Amino acid sequence: MLPLIFLPQIPSAGVLTALCGLAWYLAGGKQKVLRISAIALLSFSWGAFQGGLQIQQINAFQGASRNVTATLQTINLGNASEQSQYLKIEKFEGRRIFPPLMFRTKWREEAESLQAGQRWQLKVSLRPVHSLLNEGGFDAQRWALSQHAPMTATIRSAVLLDNNSTLRQQFIRRVQLGMPQLENTPVLVALAFGEKGLIQGPEKLLLQRTGIAHLVAISGLHIGIAALFGWWLARGLQFYLPVRMIDYRFPLIVSGAFMLTYAWLSGGNAPAMRAALAVSMWPTLRFFRIRCHPWQIWLWGVALLLLLDPMNLLSDSFWLSCFAVASLVFWFQWAPLPARFQHAWYWSFLRWGHLQTGMTLLLLPIQIAIFQGVNAYSFLANMWAVPVVSLITVPLVLLSLLTNLLPAGWLINAKIIVWQLADSSLSLAMWGVKPFAAGWTPLGESFLVFSLLGWLIIICWRLIPVKHSFSLVLSLLALSVTWFLRFPPERWRIDMLDVGHGLSVLISRNGKGILYDTGNRWEGGSAAEQNIIPFLNRRNIQLEQIIISHNDMDHRGGLESLQTRYPDARLRENSISGHSHLQCIAGEQWRWQGLMFNVLWPERQVADAGNNESCVIRVSEGAFSLLLTGDIEAETEKALIMKWRQGLQATVLQVPHHGSNTSSTPPFLRTVKPVTSLASASRFNKWHLPAHKVVSRYNKARYDWHSTSESGQLSLFIYDDYWTIKGLREQLIPRWYHRQFGVSVDNE
Numbered sequence: 229m230l231p232l233i234f235l236p237q238i239p240s241a242g243v244l245t246a247l248c249g250l251a252w253y254l255a256g257g258k259q260k261v262l263r264i265s266a267i268a269l270l271s272f273s274w275g276a277f278q279g280g281l282q283i284q285q286i287n288a289f290q291g292a293s294r295n296v297t298a299t300l301q302t303i304n305l306g307n308a309s310e311q312s313q314y315l316k317i318e319k320f321e322g323r324r325i326f327p328p329l330m331f332r333t334k335w336r337e338e339a340e341s342l343q344a345g346q347r348w349q350l351k352v353s354l355r356p357v358h359s360l361l362n363e364g365g366f367d368a369q370r371w372a373l374s375q376h377a378p379m380t381a382t383i384r385s386a387v388l389l390d391n392n393s394t395l396r397q398q399f400i401r402r403v404q405l406g407m408p409q410l411e412n413t414p415v416l417v418a419l420a421f422g423e424k425g426l427i428q429g430p431e432k433l434l435l436q437r438t439g440i441a442h443l444v445a446i447s448g449l450h451i452g453i454a455a456l457f458g459w460w461l462a463r464g465l466q467f468y469l470p471v472r473m474i475d476y477r478f479p480l481i482v483s484g485a486f487m488l489t490y491a492w493l494s495g496g497n498a499p500a501m502r503a504a505l506a507v508s509m510w511p512t513l514r515f516f517r518i519r520c521h522p523w524q525i526w527l528w529g530v531a532l533l534l535l536l537d538p539m540n541l542l543s544d545s546f547w548l549s550c551f552a553v554a555s556l557v558f559w560f561q562w563a564p565l566p567a568r569f570q571h572a573w574y575w576s577f578l579r580w581g582h583l584q585t586g587m588t589l590l591l592l593p594i595q596i597a598i599f600q601g602v603n604a605y606s607f608l609a610n611m612w613a614v615p616v617v618s619l620i621t622v623p624l625v626l627l628s629l630l631t632n633l634l635p636a637g638w639l640i641n642a643k644i645i646v647w648q649l650a651d652s653s654l655s656l657a658m659w660g661v662k663p664f665a666a667g668w669t670p671l672g673e674s675f676l677v678f679s680l681l682g683w684l685i686i687i688c689w690r691l692i693p694v695k696h697s698f699s700l701v702l703s704l705l706a707l708s709v710t711w712f713l714r715f716p717p718e719r720w721r722i723d724m725l726d727v728g729h730g731l732s733v734l735i736s737r738n739g740k741g742i743l744y745d746t747g748n749r750w751e752g753g754s755a756a757e758q759n760i761i762p763f764l765n766r767r768n769i770q771l772e773q774i775i776i777s778h779n780d781m782d783h784r785g786g787l788e789s790l791q792t793r794y795p796d797a798r799l800r801e802n803s804i805s806g807h808s809h810l811q812c813i814a815g816e817q818w819r820w821q822g823l824m825f826n827v828l829w830p831e832r833q834v835a836d837a838g839n840n841e842s843c844v845i846r847v848s849e850g851a852f853s854l855l856l857t858g859d860i861e862a863e864t865e866k867a868l869i870m871k872w873r874q875g876l877q878a879t880v881l882q883v884p885h886h887g888s889n890t891s892s893t894p895p896f897l898r899t900v901k902p903v904t905s906l907a908s909a910s911r912f913n914k915w916h917l918p919a920h921k922v923v924s925r926y927n928k929a930r931y932d933w934h935s936t937s938e939s940g941q942l943s944l945f946i947y948d949d950y951w952t953i954k955g956l957r958e959q960l961i962p963r964w965y966h967r968q969f970g971v972s973v974d975n976e
Contacts, residue, residue: 229275236962238280244273275538285329290970292353300346331379345394349387354379356970358911360726361940361956364766365759370965374542408644410651418444419625422494437668438661439606440613451503453622458486480511522557544598551594559586592679600765601671605664612660624650670765677708718945726936727755728910730782737821741769749785756786776801777858778837802837812843824848840864857884865896876900883907887918904932911937
């Protein structure tokens with residue numbers, strides 16, 4: 229199924245049918261390679277069918293005024309008005325659909341009464357999921373497909389059909405009502421039910437930056453603890469039973485029941501179910517007295533997960549879970565502790581340090597690939613926090629959940645005490661990791677080769693004589709340094725980032741960069757945090773200057789975040805302020821990394837720069853030039869023509885004002901005469917930009933049109949004697965799950 233990660237498009241139904249027929253024919257062969265080929269073809273066809281089915285459902289269901297019957301899936305934690313709601317469609321226009329499809333929506337009107345399990349008759353406007361697409365950024369489109377929720381919706385009307393909530397929602401509500409006011413309630417709820425919606429702000433950032441965020445997800449570690457908790461309980465009960473009634477299978481059954489119950493409490497989320505499936509293999513094999521190699525169990529688990537849901541391939545958490553378990557198996561087989569340290573209780577801290585060393589070293593590749601960085605102190609943070617949370621907090625949480633299944637009365641005080649103890653232990657864990665939060669270091673793709681050295685060193689150490697392995701490791705290290713210090717084939721590069729409705733253009737050369745505008749900002753985040761900084765980190769760009777075209781929030785919204793991340797970057801803008809910054813006034817010019825920057829507009833500073841006071845800059849080198857225009861409109865375009873005329877000509881034009889009909893006048897375009905035009909706009913924006921008239925105007929003049937709403941990130945590569953442009957969606961990373969699903973841009 230691995231080709232599903234790289235395919236530019238899903239094969240047609242006819243091709244998949246032919247592949248299945250070929251597989252059926254090969255399966256009858258006597259040679260093993262033919263049977264394996266048959267399995268491979270069938271597996272690929274099954275995965276491709278699942279992906280194609282989601283695309284078919286998107287095309288069939290998208291549109292306005294659709295009547296659906298849907299069941300609410302999102303657990304109400306008391307903050308329903310602040311979170312997105314997920315609903316599973318059961319009937320579409322009166323017809324039952326299979327498999328069910330989920331969609332996401334913001335539903336504020338009924339926020340207080342929403343409960344998971346309710347069935348609603350809805351009139352909705354469904355549209356396909358569409359994410360911003362940049363190198364290093366979060367791929368929301370891929371994630372949505374992996375969760376089988378490829379649609380978003382606006383609810384027009386709603387009628388409640390069934391007000392019964394799920395048992396899980398009822399139990400969570402009951403537990404929440406019985407919980408005292410605690411300092412770490414959001415994290416305790418996450419540990420108990422896998423629901424992280426209450427974790428916000430500094431608390432969330434601390435967990436991420438210290439590398440202990442995995443502790444608040446119900447994953448393999450917690451599932452294993454739940455199974456062990458059940459095993460201990462069963463063994464305790466056996467202490468009071470007659471010898472004839474004691475059987476080794478009873479603890480295994482109770483252990484499995486606790487494990488499955490805890491997985492159910494997590495809502496059956498993907499990490500918990502993967503962990504439950506993997507952990508359940510051990511008691512199952514023990515139950516039937518079967519011995520297997522660890523790699524066999526790992527392979528069975530991965531294969532079963534992919535057969536049940538091939539879309540797991542698109543989930544980062546799937547790869548993280550599988551890679552983590554594989555790393556543990558590899559570490560304990562290839563770098564085990566000496567036998568004398570493996571049994572006595574007083575060596576337990578050493579054994580824990582050995583395990584954590586392996587995880588820290590071997591998980592570096594996937595951590596850099598997914599999170600774009602590492603915490604230099606994550607080893608110390610995990611050495612402190614994991615034992616406290618795993619051995620104290622989680623058992624106390626499990627005990628408190630167990631007491632909630634029993635009648636009330638005298639247990640009320642006991643439940644409160646247990647919750648308080650769990651909260652105190654969690655406070656202890658958080659207190660110990662706070663000093664390590666400052667150790668987070670962003671790392672780009674160049675460090676991926678370095679991160680593999682841990683695996684290679686262990687393999688060389690075990691398989692090759694010392695004198696040869698040492699020279700081999702040095703050679704690999706030299707190759708890694710060469711890879712890190714390699715020069716890009718292009719001389720310099722321009723990237724228009726996909727920041728939705730806003731603008732951000734990066735000009736980079738020799739690992740340095742100048743950023744023109746910083747995208748938008750909203751409550752709880754900004755384009756700089758979600759798109760620009762991850763891109764800069766991935767490409768290891770050191771930002772030296774930030775240019776703000778004008779004061780609209782969709783152009784300067786991410787400035788504060790960028791200045792915090794890059795305090796040495798100089799600021800250039802037009803507005804008059806008390807802060808020391810470089811001026812952006814017509815006539816200013818400077819040379820940077822061999823490139824010439826000329827400011828063409830505005831003619832003077834103003835207190836509050838609007839669209840027509842946008843900082844217009846021409847960047848040039850040799851025969852290639854770029855014109856950055858911000859949000860100028862027809863009035864300023866006319867003034868620029870009268871003042872500069874010949875100086876306005878450019879190879880590439882940043883389309884003014886996101887393609888609004890108030891700009892890109894025909895005289896301006898005839899004066900600039902661009903070969904290519906780049907527009908920054910979001911696909912489903914409420915202003916319907918870029919305007920159809922403007923796009924038509926560029927096309928009629930035969931100026932190449934490119935838009936971030938269609939292509940995602942747009943990148944220009946300038947070489948010695950030619951240049952080229954590539955869109956992330958079509959050329960840089962062409963994948964079937966990056967397609968622009970649903971209606972075309974012309975029909976939106």
